[in-house]
Amino acid sequence: MQLKLITVAALLLCFTAAADTIRGTPIRPASIYLSPDTSSNKLADIERGREVVVLETSGDWINVEAVLTEEKIITGWMMNKGVVQASTPNGDKIIFGEAVDSEDQASQQHGRRDAAQDAMRLYYRAAEYFPHSPLAGEAMYRSADIRWQIDKADVMSRPSAKEKEAYLREGMNEEFMKEVIKKFSGSKWADLAAFHLIENKLCGDWQASSKCPEKEAEMYEKYANDHPQSPTVVEALYDAAWRRSALIEIYRTEDQSKKSEEAKNKAIALAQKAITLGAQSDWGARAQLLLYLIEQKIPTYGNGAN
Numbered sequence: 288m289q290l291k292l293i294t295v296a297a298l299l300l301c302f303t304a305a306a307d308t309i310r311g312t313p314i315r316p317a318s319i320y321l322s323p324d325t326s327s328n329k330l331a332d333i334e335r336g337r338e339v340v341v342l343e344t345s346g347d348w349i350n351v352e353a354v355l356t357e358e359k360i361i362t363g364w365m366m367n368k369g370v371v372q373a374s375t376p377n378g379d380k381i382i383f384g385e386a387v388d389s390e391d392q393a394s395q396q397h398g399r400r401d402a403a404q405d406a407m408r409l410y411y412r413a414a415e416y417f418p419h420s421p422l423a424g425e426a427m428y429r430s431a432d433i434r435w436q437i438d439k440a441d442v443m444s445r446p447s448a449k450e451k452e453a454y455l456r457e458g459m460n461e462e463f464m465k466e467v468i469k470k471f472s473g474s475k476w477a478d479l480a481a482f483h484l485i486e487n488k489l490c491g492d493w494q495a496s497s498k499c500p501e502k503e504a505e506m507y508e509k510y511a512n513d514h515p516q517s518p519t520v521v522e523a524l525y526d527a528a529w530r531r532s533a534l535i536e537i538y539r540t541e542d543q544s545k546k547s548e549e550a551k552n553k554a555i556a557l558a559q560k561a562i563t564l565g566a567q568s569d570w571g572a573r574a575q576l577l578l579y580l581i582e583q584k585i586p587t588y589g590n591g592a593n
Contacts, residue, residue, distance in 0.1 A: 309341040311372040312412040314385040319363035323348035330363045331355055334401070335389065336408025339370065372416070379417035383426055386410045390433070407433040411463075424467070428476035431463035435483055450491045451499065458487035478517035485510060495589070497537045497546075504530035508557070521565030525574045528557035532581050533588030540589075554581055 313333055321328040323345050331353070333339070339351040342362070349367045354360050371378045386409035392402035399405075410430035414423045438459040442448060447456035467480040485506050490499035507527035511520050531554035538547035558578040565571030577587065586592045 309372060309374075310416070311339050311341060311370040311375075312336055312382065312409070312416075313339070313365075313370050314382060314409070315369045317365050317369060319351070319353055319361065319365045321363060323350075323364040327364075330361055333365070334408075335385065335405040336412055338412070339365070341372075371412075379413050379420035379422050379426075382409050382413040382416070383422050386413060386426070386429070390429070403433055403437065406430075407437075418470075424471040424474050424476040427463075427470065428467050428479055431467050431480060432483070434463055435459050439486070448491050451494050451496075453488050453490060456491060459483075461487065475516070475518055478514045479519060481514060482510060482517065482519045482523065493533075493537075495537060495540065497534055497541060497543075500530040500533050500537065500588075503527075504534070504553075521561050521568055521570040521574070524557050524561035524564065525570045525577070528554050528561060528574060528577055529587065531557060532577060535581070536586050536589045536592075551581060 312335075314335055316335065317333050318325075319330045319333060321330055333353050333355060337354055339349075339353045342350040342352060344350075344367070345364075347367055348364050349370065350362070350364050352360060352362050353365070371381050375381065386406045389399070389402045389406035389409060392398035393406060407430050410426040410433070413420070414427035414430065417423055420426075442457060442459055445456070450456050461484060464480040464483050468477045471477050488506060489503055493499040504527045507523045507530070510517075511523040511527065514520060514523075517523070531550045534550035535547050535554065538544070538550055555578060558574045558581070561574035562571050562578065565574070580587050
């Protein structure tokens with residue numbers, strides 16, 4: 288009994304310590320020193336969005352355990368200025384604002400180096416430190432989206448990206464998209480995250496076979512049915528319609544005229560639904576073009592397509 292009581296007390300102490308942990312993130316690059324004095328040895332520089340655990344405070348200085356990379360953590364002193372914590376008034380908006388600025392930098396031709404990674408980390412911190420903020424869902428999704436795009440550029444640059452079957456290539460990391468879906472279930476951010484996950488299931492090269500576009504069209508149709516309020520529902524309908532339109536020609540090359548006609552009818556129905564739901568959107572306009580091509584018997588896939 289005494290051993291059990293000691294174990295419970297130890298666990299409670301650990302939980303209390305974890306609850307009392309003060310974490311923060313710099314919104315500007317900062318330096319970490321051996322002691323609370325800029326004349327002391329500089330140990331490292333820390334980037335925007337990296338995390339620090341505050342061990343103690345001394346005037347304008349904080350002693351921190353700083354996460355420099357996933358593999359490297361150091362302890363030292365840094366100025367408290369520019370470090371946003373969960374207790375910082377409007378901290379969610381401050382971190383989110385710096386993330387937006389960093390994302391904008393990343394989109395510019397001569398923008399700040401590694402700004403996309405800065406934005407990715409900052410958005411995540413905004414959601415992590417302020418989980419009840421109105422910005423939390425969007426922040427977590429934006430972080431996951433940036434990470435996804437970085438991963439995608441790498442994945443698609445490899446020879447395996449051209450493999451027919453999706454399982455023959457290394458896909459994008461799904462962990463953070465799935466976290467959005469779990470923590471913000473039923474939100475538009477969860478819908479957007481689920482849409483991204485389809486990409487990991489797409490074929491690299493159809494090789495003029497009906498198997499891939501059939502499977503992909505079904506996935507996009509299922510997404511549209513399961514996520515009717517998603518901001519990407521019209522895009523999903525277009526994606527399904529385009530694949531059905533491609534099957535019109537593919538089935539003909541496979542001597543399956545009946546399936547070709549069925550694909551045409553499905554493509555038309557999907558395109559019309561996309562037009563109805565997205566009349567003023569780019570995807571609605573693209574669906575209108577697709578419908579025209581199908582009705583004019585202009586191929587959308589193969590040698591006859593431009």
